[in-house]
Amino acid sequence: MRWTQTLISTLREAPADAEILSHKLLLRAGLIRKLAGGVYTFLPTGLRALRKVEQIIREEMDRAGALEVLMPALQPKEIWEQSGRAETARDVLFKVKDASNREWFLSPTAEEVITTTAANEINSYRQLPKNFYQVSVKFRDEIRPRFGLMRAKEFIMKDAYSFDTTDEGAMASYKKMYDAYARIFARCGLKAFPVEADTGVIGGNYSHEFMVPAETGENEVVFCEACGYAANVEKATSGIPRTAARDIGPAVEKFATPGVVTIEALAKEPYKVAPNRQIKTLVYVGDSKPVIVLVRGDDQLNEAKLAGVIGTTIFRPATPEEIFAALGAHPGSLGAVGVKDIPVYCDERLRGANDMTTGANEDGFHFRYVSIERDIVVTQWKDLRTVAAGEPCPKCAKALKIRRAIEVGHVFKLGTKYSEKLNATFLDADGSRKPCVMGCYGIGVTRTLQAVIEQCNDKDGIVWPLSVAPYQVCITPLNIAADNQCMKLAEQFYSELTAKGVEVILDDRDERPGVKFKDADLAGFPIRISIGEKSLAKGEVEIKPRSGAMIVVRTDEAVAKVLELTEA
């Protein structure tokens, strides 16, 4: 391709609405343009890079035995009602009505469709296992689209769904996808690593996210350098010890704490109750009923973990009015001592704790000498706290670290939740009818593309890995007059390399060398061949890998050298 024939609109300055580096580079290199918030057009070079990522994904999915299909973006609302997600996912669903007023959803994902398909097409255990995948546009009405392609209202996702006869089979399918994902991200030039992930409301027992370390990532990952433990902070646990038991004190004692409504205040004079001897009492409302959550005074509640206990993500902190109605006191004086008719979920770290202090459910008063197991009726014990950096690893007890990361892929063992609701059953060898055991596997394709840029750049612009670069080679003749030796040689290299299957862009613009170099660096082509009259006089041209040192070669060696570099 000739530069003047395609469209590469580079920008010297990034538009003001781009905040993070990869978003700025996407715009400055002319890969995408914003149409509206969270909605983007891919320009020619951006699309080429995107197609490279898609192709890698297809090759690895095919290699793992998955079958490509294409499901509609327009989905009838009935199947979403059948799965129950018309309600639970309502906040992200784009809804449209047709001329006859029938309601449709724009696909945010496709469990319902593929499970319906499986219900119709799969009858026998002999047809299983099967794994279907697609690469398609997805729509999610994100509350807040962000950072360009990172969190968009419309984006491209690869989603795959496996169907097995048994749990063991499902685990094998899961493992295949897990391994395929590792290969996919490695081939994209990404340093991505798997972490244990929260299974949320779907529950189940197995889920991993593939994370790309980045300060701008929206996820926090807890990890251990010593043993390799890694988990999303929503899921992570630590080996931190439970609260030390003390000699059991006398009975609970109420004492006045006028105006004290925070852990910090109670820790100061004249009370001097250390935060680790306080019980933090939180009230949430789920399904319009209050629940009480107890964590230690120096711990933070992890709402993702709470969702697992409550069984829905549709819950919220109670308002002060709701709290007063339920407990008869305001935040700051709350406690669970003596509470009988509200469920109490208690963090494991408080198990066995005594000599604790907590609110008395009477404004201005607290209880001390509280022994949890003696004085509080706990509905369920559960790990509910948020892990902090420096705590001991749950596996090897070394200090945990936390870093931010971008989630580019997610593998999930679904079990039979969808197959049961949508009747995806098969007849087993023994003649019994069973629901398929499912797994689902997603890769944010457009997000992966941006993650590559977020990870592969320098002060001059993008540094594409060969595998996803829009063009592998940029030929830069410094004089473009047709009868000039520079241009003649450029044309010759262009045809020879193109004939060898190398993707080449020939910068045939009548621009200053500086402009061409700057643009080529910004656009990030992995290899640039510069052809100038000075070098040519010595019979040489320069090959400049975007990420390495200049290589000067004789003109007749140039093509072979470039082929060597692009075959890596």
Place this chain on the structure above:
RNA sequence: CGGGGCGUAGCGUAGCCUGGCUAGCGCGCUUGUUUCGGGUACAAGAGGUCGUGAGUUCAAAUCUCACCGCCCCGACCA
């Protein structure tokens, strides 16, 4: 949805507080000359509903209100 900020040419911005007559600058774009190995220099140009609507005023980019859009933080996130 709550909090904060912004909206002036393709991009980046000044002017707004303290209203004043042709809305300024840099980049980019067009034409010419120049330069010719890291965003060249000079000259001449084109390009604007100052987000939209209403209001205040002799006069509004500037003040007021409403709306729309965008960005950030939070909440949310299969």
